[in-house]
Amino acid sequence: MSSILIRDLVKRHGAQVTVDRVSLEIGQGEFVAFLGPSGCGKTTTLRMIAGLTEASAGSIHFGTREVTNLPPYLRDAGLVFQGYALFPHMSVAENVAFGLQMRKVDRAEVRRRVDEALSLVKLAHLAGRLPKELSGGQQQRVALARAIVYKPEVLLLDEPLSALDAKLRTEVRTELRRLQSALGLTTIFVTHDQDEALSVADRIVVMSAGRVEQVGTPREIYQRPATRFVAEFIGLTNLFPGGLEGPGRFRCESGECFSTGSTDVPPNASVLAIRPEHVSLLRDDPAPGGACALAATVEDVIYRGALTEFVVRTASGAKLAAHLQNTDLGRDELRPGDRVIASWPADAPMLF
Ligand SMILES: Nc1ncnc2c1ncn2[C@@H]1O[C@H](COP(=O)(O)OP(=O)(O)OP(=O)(O)O)[C@@H](O)[C@H]1O
Ligand SMILES: [Mg+2]
Incomplete structure (x- = not known):
C-alpha cells in the first residue's frame, strides 16, 4: 500500500495535448474515481500511472518511490485495462493464480486467495473454465480478480465493470469497495458513470479536455460544483x-x-x-x-x-x-x- 503523487503530468500525441498538467495526491488506502466524458483523458492518465504509456512530462511517485520511468512490472500495480486480455490457454483459476505463482506464494495460500478473489467477483463456480467459454462480463470479472488477488500496492482499474448488467455491477462494486477498504488498497477507478463514482469513491476527480476540473468528496462535487462543467456533468x-x-x-x-x-x-x-x-x-x-x-x-x-x-x-x-x-x-x-x-x-x- 502506498500513496500516489502526480505532478504536472502531460501527454502529447503529436501537436495535440491529451493530458494537460494533471497534479493529484492520493492518500494511502484511498479509493479515487476518475470521472469525465469520453475522450477527456482518463485512460491516458491511468496508463501513464501504470507505465503502459510514457509520460511526455511530469512525475509519478508511489509513496516515496519515483516510478515515472519504470516499466509496468516494476511498479507493482494491479491493473484492469480496457482490452487487457486474459491468458487464453489457462483456466479461470490459473489466470487468477498466475500473479501469485510468479511471486512464489506457497500453494495452500494461492488456493485460498484465488478462492477469495473468485468469490469476490462471484465466479467460484466457473474456476475450471477457459476464457473463451466465458461471457464478456465474466471475463471482465476474472480480470478484476487477477488484479486484486496479490494485494498490490496500487490498484488501477479502467472501467472494470463496464460489461456487467446493472444489478451485477452494483453487487461487484460493493464487494470491491469492501475488499479494497479491508485491505487498504490505494485505488484509482476510472468510470464515466457518475452514479458509480458518487456511490463508491472517497474522492472524485472530474476531468474535462485533459484537465482536472475539480477534486472533492462525492458530496462536495455534487453539492458545491466548482464550475458549470461539473454542475452539468454531475446530474x-x-x-x-x-x-x-x-x-x-x-x-x-x-x-x-x-x-x-x-x-x-x-x-x-x-x-x-x-x-x-x-x-x-x-x-x-x-x-x-x-x-x-x-x-x-x-x-x-x-x-x-x-x-x-x-x-x-x-x-x-x-x-x-x-x-x-x-x-x-x-x-x-x-x-x-x-x-x-x-x-x-x-x-x-x-x-x-
Ligand atoms: N495513441 C494515441 N494517439 C493519438 N491520440 C490519442 C491516443 N490515445 C488517446 N488519444 C486521444 O487522447 C484523448 C484522450 O483519450 P483517452 O482514451 O484517455 O480518453 P478517455 O477519457 O479514457 O475516454 P473513454 O471514456 O472514451 O474511454 C482522446 O482525444 C484520444 O483520441
Ligand atoms: Mg478510457
Whole structure:
C-alpha cells in the first residue's frame, strides 16, 4: 500500500495535448474515481500511472518511490485495462493464480486467495473454465480478480465493470469497495458513470479536455460544483443564462428574475443553475408568488419508478426539469397540459 503523487503530468500525441498538467495526491488506502466524458483523458492518465504509456512530462511517485520511468512490472500495480486480455490457454483459476505463482506464494495460500478473489467477483463456480467459454462480463470479472488477488500496492482499474448488467455491477462494486477498504488498497477507478463514482469513491476527480476540473468528496462535487462543467456533468441541471441585477437578484435572458439564494455569488455570474430534485410542482390554484416560484405548463412526464421526471415550460418559454419522488401513492397525477407552480428552496440556486 502506498500513496500516489502526480505532478504536472502531460501527454502529447503529436501537436495535440491529451493530458494537460494533471497534479493529484492520493492518500494511502484511498479509493479515487476518475470521472469525465469520453475522450477527456482518463485512460491516458491511468496508463501513464501504470507505465503502459510514457509520460511526455511530469512525475509519478508511489509513496516515496519515483516510478515515472519504470516499466509496468516494476511498479507493482494491479491493473484492469480496457482490452487487457486474459491468458487464453489457462483456466479461470490459473489466470487468477498466475500473479501469485510468479511471486512464489506457497500453494495452500494461492488456493485460498484465488478462492477469495473468485468469490469476490462471484465466479467460484466457473474456476475450471477457459476464457473463451466465458461471457464478456465474466471475463471482465476474472480480470478484476487477477488484479486484486496479490494485494498490490496500487490498484488501477479502467472501467472494470463496464460489461456487467446493472444489478451485477452494483453487487461487484460493493464487494470491491469492501475488499479494497479491508485491505487498504490505494485505488484509482476510472468510470464515466457518475452514479458509480458518487456511490463508491472517497474522492472524485472530474476531468474535462485533459484537465482536472475539480477534486472533492462525492458530496462536495455534487453539492458545491466548482464550475458549470461539473454542475452539468454531475446530474442534469436546469441552467439559466443571464446576469446579476442588484444584490441577490439574477435576471435570466428568458426574462424571469430569481433570487440568488444564500450560496456564494461570483460577481460576474452568468449562469444560474437549479437541480431538478430541488424543484417542486404544485397545481396552479393559489399562486404563491415570490422570487422562487413561477407559473408553468407541464410538457413531458416520464415515469421512472422511484421518481417521475417532469419537464415544464414557463410563460416566457424557458424549460425546467423537475424530479419528484414517488413517495405518495395517492398523489393526483400531473399530466401534459396541466398548469402548475414550480418552486424551489431559497438556497437551491447555484451560480457560475
Ligand atoms: N495513441 C494515441 N494517439 C493519438 N491520440 C490519442 C491516443 N490515445 C488517446 N488519444 C486521444 O487522447 C484523448 C484522450 O483519450 P483517452 O482514451 O484517455 O480518453 P478517455 O477519457 O479514457 O475516454 P473513454 O471514456 O472514451 O474511454 C482522446 O482525444 C484520444 O483520441
Ligand atoms: Mg478510457
